[in-house]
Amino acid sequence: MPREYDKLVRDGIPEIIRESDEEPVTHTVEGEAYRDRLREKLDEEVAEYHDGEDPEELADVLEVLAALAGTHGLTESELEAMREAKADDRGRFEDGVVLEAVRE
Template sequence: MKIYNKLVRDKIPEIIEMDGKKCVTHILTNEEYIAALEMKLNEEVAEYQEDKNLEEMADVLEVLQAICVARGYSLEELERLRAKKADERGKFADRIFLEYVEDGK
């Protein structure tokens, strides 16, 4: 027996059972779900930091989208806000690294 105690993608239990194994799951409350998603985000970001690959980026994005919806926002609202901030403050495309700001006095 291997203990996981973590949030998994929706089809994982089915995949496990198709492999001839038994798994025990339960459905989280909304509060537990958000906490588990935030833990999952940390896990996925750490995996991305280690591997730096597109698959891990996709996992990070999937978790971020789930957090957005779990907190009562729509993905459209998230995209609108992202685009608004990009328009007003820019993106990160120019690779600008701010070293310091001197006081104008």
């Protein structure tokens, strides 16, 4: 009985499946459907990190972010530059600051 997935996978996964003497059933998506699948994949990878806190899952998150950036016409280096500019302007997340409230 076939295993059903209906999820975006890395480009090399179909070949890896073939090497295991199984036959993948695939299709490709583009445009907004591709962006939707990437957003779903981002949620999946973040959830996997939450579940096990495996640092390798962070690499998967970065891979999905790079693909999402590409759908916006950004290269990884442009995205990194945006990240750095925002960090320079607003800071990073290194000090563990938690905003509790803003009083008037």
